């Protein structure tokens with residue numbers, strides 16, 4: 523019998539600091555991670571005023587003059603950071619109906635000739651000029667630093683929930699410097715009569731954990747259960763949505779579940795939806811097949827009881843089994859942003875797009 527789900531569980535982070543209820547949190551986490559792959563986290567340890575400031579900044583960022591946005595367009599960046607105009611990103615070969623900025627935690631480019639190309643993926647983000655949106659960069663960096671700390675704490679709790687030593691996941695982070703994490707600010711406009719409602723098509727996230735701030739009250743995010751049914755994950759104020767990426771699924775031998783999800787555009791006559799996802803990365807040069815985690819028979823049994831994953835409507839990251847994680851990420855970026863790939867990674871671009879740029883992918 524597959525353990526299926528019809529809603530996404532809500533976990534209260536304040537239980538972690540409560541000695542009488544911590545075990546309850548760990549047990550709820552175990553269920554969420556194995557059977558759902560998604561959860562809401564209430565009372566996260568991120569300053570409420572910074573969360574609110576990010577929510578307030580999101581529409582202002584998109585309302586900047588087009589010229590200010592295009593100054594930092596993604597095609598300028600070999601690291602795939604910056605502004606993507608509406609309709610220039612692809613999921614499963616179909617255009618996503620969203621506009622977005624890709625930012626990241628601070629990082630200095632460390633690629634040198636002779637090193638693998640994927641090392642170039644990490645480097646400085648592009649930020650809008652201070653005069654056009656005062657305080658935004660400092661606020662977002664403060665926000666990202668807190669979510670990054672949470673992401674490391676959370677991965678320790680998750681290890682514990684799977685019966686592992688809480689420090690064991692450190693093996694997956696950079697040993698010779700920081701790991702860079704990516705974050706986006708996304709706008710889903712109301713579709714016009716003729717446009718599709720694919721805000722973003724069905725996909726898995728790539729890395730370890732995603733921490734998503736739903737920055738407006740719109741529904742639209744949906745997650746796919748084991749039977750293939752789409753379950754709503756509407757915004758709950760004061761929470762993050764946390765989900766498991768393909769890298770974490772792979773290192774846990776499928777015990778932690780990466781769950782396919784998508785976003786439907788806001789309803790006609792509504793207003794734009796905004797969201798701010800943070801993607802926790804792992805070391806670029808690591809190949810997941812080279813690190814083995816040992817799970818207890820009890821935990822392996824919980825995976826068995828869940829049942830097989832059903833037919834899932836999503837792009838996949840099967841390469842995690844073989845390639846260095848940096849290479850897997852680079853391939854993902856190339857498929858999503860072919861115009862950036864054409865400029866900065868011409869050989870890989872030709873490999874994935876032998877016919878040249880897809881029609882809507884040109885110019886940005």
Ligand SMILES: O=C(O)CCC(=O)C(=O)O
Nearest residue numbers: 708727734743785797799
């Ligand atoms: O906007 C959202 O709510 C989710 C976005 C998402 O899944 C992604 O960008 O990976």
Ligand SMILES: [Fe+2]
Nearest residue numbers: 725726727783
């Ligand atoms: Fe996602």
